[in-house]
Every structure is written in structure tokens, then in C-alpha cells.
Amino acid sequence: MQVLENELFRVEINPFGAELSSFRSKKTGTEYVWQADPAVWKRHAPILFPIVGRLKDKTYTVNGTSYEITQHGFGRDLEWQVGAAGENYVEFVLEANDFTKKMYPWNFVCTVRYTLTGATLKKEHIVFNRSDTDMYYEVGGHDAYTLCWLPDESITDYFVAFEGTAVLHPILTDENVMLSRDHGDLPLQDGRLPITRQTFRNDAIISDDLPVRRATIGSTRNDRTVTMEFTDFPYFAVWSAYKDFDVPYVCLEPWSTLPDGGYLDHAIENKVGVRVLCPGQEECLSFSTTIEE
Numbered sequence: 001m002q003v004l005e006n007e008l009f010r011v012e013i014n015p016f017g018a019e020l021s022s023f024r025s026k027k028t029g030t031e032y033v034w035q036a037d038p039a040v041w042k043r044h045a046p047i048l049f050p051i052v053g054r055l056k057d058k059t060y061t062v063n064g065t066s067y068e069i070t071q072h073g074f075g076r077d078l079e080w081q082v083g084a085a086g087e088n089y090v091e092f093v094l095e096a097n098d099f100t101k102k103m104y105p106w107n108f109v110c111t112v113r114y115t116l117t118g119a120t121l122k123k124e125h126i127v128f129n130r131s132d133t134d135m136y137y138e139v140g141g142h143d144a145y146t147l148c149w150l151p152d153e154s155i156t157d158y159f160v161a162f163e164g165t166a167v168l169h170p171i172l173t174d175e176n177v178m179l180s181r182d183h184g185d186l187p188l189q190d191g192r193l194p195i196t197r198q199t200f201r202n203d204a205i206i207s208d209d210l211p212v213r214r215a216t217i218g219s220t221r222n223d224r225t226v227t228m229e230f231t232d233f234p235y236f237a238v239w240s241a242y243k244d245f246d247v248p249y250v251c252l253e254p255w256s257t258l259p260d261g262g263y264l265d266h267a268i269e270n271k272v273g274v275r276v277l278c279p280g281q282e283e284c285l286s287f288s289t290t291i292e293e
Contacts, residue, residue: 160250
């Protein structure tokens with residue numbers, strides 16, 4: 001584990017997957033990151049790269065050539081190299097190799113930089129195209145935060161608040177659980193999405209039209225909050241396994257790109273929101289999480 005630490009928090013990141021594994025308060029002792037119970041969900045906060053979500057027929061094409069890749073990409077399942085590090089930051093680097101090129105043909109370098117400043121953890125995703133052709137990629141977060149921060153609380157005491165909106169318009173899925181062009185209406189309660197079994201009955205709630213790219217986990221029984229700001233990411237999902245398991249966590253997921261749609265073909269360049277880098281071009285997309293106690 002790589003450790004970032006200040007007077008308020010201690011953060012641990014696993015080089016395997018460059019995955020945030022702990023965000024613990026020194027003041028209260030509370031662990032805010034889900035601790036990956038393998039009987040429910042074995043991950044903490046996986047990095048989604050170089051794709052987000054499922055693929056139609058589990059394949060995509062580049063110039064007519066088909067490739068298969070695992071859901072959410074291979075970034076979460078590989079060892080990253082520890083790169084530059086300082087008093088309050090550390091970088092992890094993943095480079096293309098023979099294994100990745102079987103699933104993803106481009107020659108890439110992906111660097112994830114974590115920076116801890118006070119009660120805020122910033123996560124930067126820096127993608128560089130060192131191929132000689134345009135490179136299409138996707139990147140996203142899937143950060144799971146524990147709930148029930150105080151004794152005798154229930155997961156249903158918690159909510160996710162969205163600024164500036166009274167109704168979410170989640171993207172609907174088709175019979176194959178692929179995204180459709182259609183949107184639903186999900187009224188909020190004073191801007192709050194309650195955490196209940198019913199909330200996630202159709203899996204993740206995916207939004208593409210949030211007026212403010214900020215989401216806050218809060219409770220009706222205490223004043224603590226976990227707030228994620230994701231200005232660089234146009235798409236956002238909320239998910240929890242609570243619909244199937246009695247577990248106290250919820251995932252906040254900023255995405256650069258939407259998962260596959262049933263109405264699309266297999267060409268990667270046609271995916272909604274897919275990023276493209278010219279040869280030699282680099283791009284950085286970041287989001288930050290702040291804990292207030």
C-alpha cells in the first residue's frame with residue numbers, strides 16, 4: 001500500500017489497480033471506503049479504463065477489427081507501477097504491453113495521481129497517446145463509500161444529494177441491459193435521492209444532464225458529508241448492492257463516457273462521449289472527494 005497522510009486523514013492506495021482502499025478519519029476513526037467484502041462486492045474504488053461499463057455482444061471494433069475486453073476495462077485488474085511521489089501525492093502508471101494490446105490496440109500511458117489536501121482527496125487521470133493513430137478511450141471512477149457512520153444508524157437514513165435539480169432523468173436500459181435513448185423521471189426529495197432497496201432495483205442510476213456536477217452523501221441523523229465534485233466528467237452514476245444484500249455502502253461514479261447502447265453498432269468511435277486523443281496528445285480528467293465531519 002502507498003500511504004498519504006496529514007493531521008486529518010490517512011489514505012491508502014493499492015498499486016494493484018491503483019485502487020483507493022482506505023480513507024480513514026484520524027478524528028473519529030471512521031473508515032469511509034467500503035472494505036471489499038468478497039461475498040458482496042470485492043472492490044473498493046476501481047479505476048475504469050480504457051472502457052466504462054458493458055460492451056454490446058462483449059466486443060467493439062477498430063477499423064473493422066473486433067476486440068474483446070472485460071467489463072469496465074483491464075485497468076482495475078492489473079498492477080500499476082508506483083511513479084513520482086511527494087509529501088501529499090503519489091502517482092501510479094500503467095503502460096501498454098503485449099497483454100493489453102490483445103484487448104486494446106493502442107500504445108498508451110495512463111497515470112493516476114492522488115493528492116491529499118486537508119480533507120480533500122483529488123484523483124487525476126492523465127492519459128497519453130503514444131501511438132501513431134488517433135486513440136479512443138474511456139475512463140471513470142467507481143468509488144464505494146461506507147454508510148452508517150454512527151452507532152445504531154441504518155442505510156435508509158442516508159441519501160445522495162444533487163444540487164440544482166428536483167428530478168433526475170436516469171437513462172433507461174433495454175431488455176439486454178444495454179442503454180437506450182430513453183430517459184425516465186425520478187423525483188427527488190428536497191434534492192435528495194434516498195438509499196433504499198427500491199432505489200437500485202434496475203441497477204445503477206445513470207445521469208447525463210446534471211446541472212451541477214457535484215453529489216453529496218449525507219444522513220438524516222448526523223451532520224457528516226462526503227462530497228464528490230466531478231466537473232471534468234459529463235456522466236455520473238450512483239449504485240449500491242443494497243438491493244440484493246444488507247450492506248451499508250453506495251458508489252459515486254463519474255464517467256467520461258456512457259456504457260454501450262443497444263441502439264449503437266460496435267465501432268468504438270460511435271460510443272456516446274468516447275474521448276479521442278491525437279498522436280502525442282495528453283488529457284487529464286479529475287474529480288475530488290471531500291469529507292466533512
